[in-house]
Amino acid sequence: MTLRLFNTLTGQLDEIVPSDGKALRMYACGPTVYDYGHIGNFRTFLQVDVLRRYLKLTGMRMLHVMNITDVDDKIIRNASAAGVPIGDYTPRYVDAFFEDLDSLRVERPEQVARATEHIAQMVSLIQKLAEAGAAYKTDDGSWYFRLKAFPEYGKLSKKDLSGMEDGARVDVDEYEKDSARDFALWKAAKPGETAWDTPIGRGRPGWHIECSAMAMEYLGESFDLHAGGEDLMFPHHENEIAQSETVTHKPLARHWMHVRFLLVDGRKMSKSEGNFYTLRDLLLKGYKASAIRLALISVPYRHQLNFTFDGLTEATNAIDRLRTFHQRVTKGSFPAGSNPALQAAAGKARTEYMAALANDLNTAEARAPIFDLIRTANTAIDQGQFLAGDRDAILAVLADFDAVFDVLEDRDDEPTRRALAWAEQSGRMAEVAPELLARQSLTDEAIDALVAERTLAKRQRNFARADQIRNELAEKGIVLEDAKDGVRWKRK
RNA sequence: GCACCGGUGGCGAAGUGGCUAACGCGCAGGUCUGCAAAACCUGUAUUCGCGGGUUCAACCCCCGCCCGGUGCUCCA
Structure with missing residues (x-):
């Protein structure tokens, strides 16, 4: 188009x-x-x-x-x-x-x-x-x-x-x-x-x-x-x-x-106003690069964007939903066959998505059919009506979405680590949010080990210990999800 | 001062002269779960800054007003 x-x-x-x-x-x-x-x-x-x-x-x-x-x-x-x-x-x-x-x-x-x-x-x-x-x-x-x-x-x-x-x-x-x-x-x-x-x-x-x-x-x-x-x-x-x-x-x-220029908290960004942020400032506050990306592109380019930390949180949560769904479709196993209703929904979503972008790059409008499709597909999965043949159709739409938005894959660790290294090297560690340091303090391996221990405790119906581990992880910004096919975790 | 842009639910934000005013986040209740999380369901604007006007019909068109922002200088 x-x-x-x-x-x-x-x-x-x-x-x-x-x-x-x-x-x-x-x-x-x-x-x-x-x-x-x-x-x-x-x-x-x-x-x-x-x-x-x-x-x-x-x-x-x-x-x-x-x-x-x-x-x-x-x-x-x-x-x-x-x-x-x-x-x-x-x-x-x-x-x-x-x-x-x-x-x-x-x-x-x-x-x-x-x-x-x-x-x-x-x-x-x-x-x-x-x-x-x-x-x-x-x-x-x-x-x-x-x-x-x-x-x-x-x-x-x-x-x-x-x-x-x-x-x-x-x-x-x-x-x-x-x-x-x-x-x-x-x-x-x-x-x-x-x-x-x-x-x-x-x-x-x-x-x-x-x-x-x-x-x-x-x-x-x-x-x-x-x-x-x-x-x-x-x-x-x-x-x-x-x-x-x-x-x-x-x-x-x-x-x-x-x-168009963006505003920060409703005012023009300027050093004297104290509302001036570099990308590095935001990464050191613990915001994910993907959330910053999504927040900055979700308001169409010809409109003034009012940048706020609440907006970044919103973007973080929206990305969470996108990624959770993406994982669910990618990793799930589904019965054979294909569901015509889902195929049709995918086709409609893609058409609307492309049309919205063709209309002066209306990114806000383009997001809507993607989220609509996610709800439809999630419902189908919950009802056992999402079939193996539907996976590719859905993933193809997500791929088109991601070809522009590029937030589905979790690649947030590297920018954050880079920012931390830069902060260390330039003597800015004082600017780093404590929550970020806590979140980065555990390696993937350490988290996996704790998750395994919790799974064992659960199997032994030692829920006190299991919940203790979950709470400890939560304090460090690690969120667990017990799914049918195992435990997933993510850094908040 | 001159010019331009915008004012839509708790927040962000689309949108169209007439169909239930998208979507995201948040919040409340429910389903599921050992409890959570995720997911789903239901509810969250009888109303789109205010006042006039045009029209069979306006949030969407016109006029006025109020508020916010931006440009007229270096600036993404």
Whole structure:
């Protein structure tokens, strides 16, 4: 089913199809690596992940490029505060970023592009802009984009800047921009700052130019889809369009997708508000990576998501239900045959699921038929009407669900252990929730041993001892389930 | 100030001009169980911020108001 996705440029739902008939060429703005990523960053990356996973599920191939901004003012500021060159400062955060993406099971783009490795392409683009009369150099050696050279400026964010002329501009000061709204393409080197010697002078790139240069390098002058957080719409994406289209006279991207910001406890997340969380903060509080993933993708990307700890608990419990059912179907043994009612229910669930996602990636709506199917199938199992031939039909629907949501398999231990190791190594153990330490204090083997002891005690009808073991485990966040075919346990 | 988005049950959150207002979580009762857990069943909004209007019919369309959020500057 063809995805209909809201296009910021046209203001309507447009179909997503590869213009070359082969792979969807997509550019998504990546991180600026000056610190650890926060959950707001990851909501955007997760929603882009939902997009690409859904498209792949429909059989589309992807050519997805993501930039890494590894030179900018904040990086220079932080690196200089740390007393190291930026080349020594950023790798740690690049690594951390990819580690966090792994924790959240965000797929890697086909191509990752670092700003510092594409200086030549940026310089070349600035030269072309200069030839076109759209770029000019100021006396300090910086280059600016002349906004007047691009009359369509504002078409993405629907801003009409025509009324915002600078008024009486006194004679052009050679040290200043022609117009207040002109933006930097290239910043002249200041003493001690990282800089490149190039044909247009010694300096470093402005922020916007990297995306134009790298997008065109890997995707061509015009490509299918450009995505990013809503804040990037203006001025970043608007500037990208201006820089690129002034040179190519072609639309940079046909389709623009913007992910809305999240709120935390109903307010904008900010360090000064005290509601600022990195992924690592949450893992150290004991929340599972899968729950964070589900919480951040369950509200459709165009809606404001209010992030709360209650919401994470909700997601944790929802995942529990999904996984319990998945295990039940996978491991259970059922009578031969197949149940037409269940087959039909599976088919209906899959159709509704795919249709919901095709409708502007409505993840909230897409969950509903999956949970409906779970209830139907659970009822059938309880009544002995779930037959062996139904297993594959149900599992196939779950597989499609998981192709996008990716929370069914319990892979939560690794991110948590990684976060703990990081906390230890960076002296943050004080931030670790005691419950988490308790939960991680027992190895799988130790738990299995206790469970075996309890099973024996139960067989001997020594329920006091059996309950004692169960309570001990419960205190450490281990929950037991006595099923017909044995005991299951899980870390809460 | 200008612009945009949203206000649906205890919480989160879909949704449509007319069918019982999805789904998840939570809570209460029941079935099952040594007791639990899991699972299932039943109940949890006669009602969709407030006031008008259009319509045979509005939560969904229009107008006004109130509240919350966001953008207009670096920001995912």
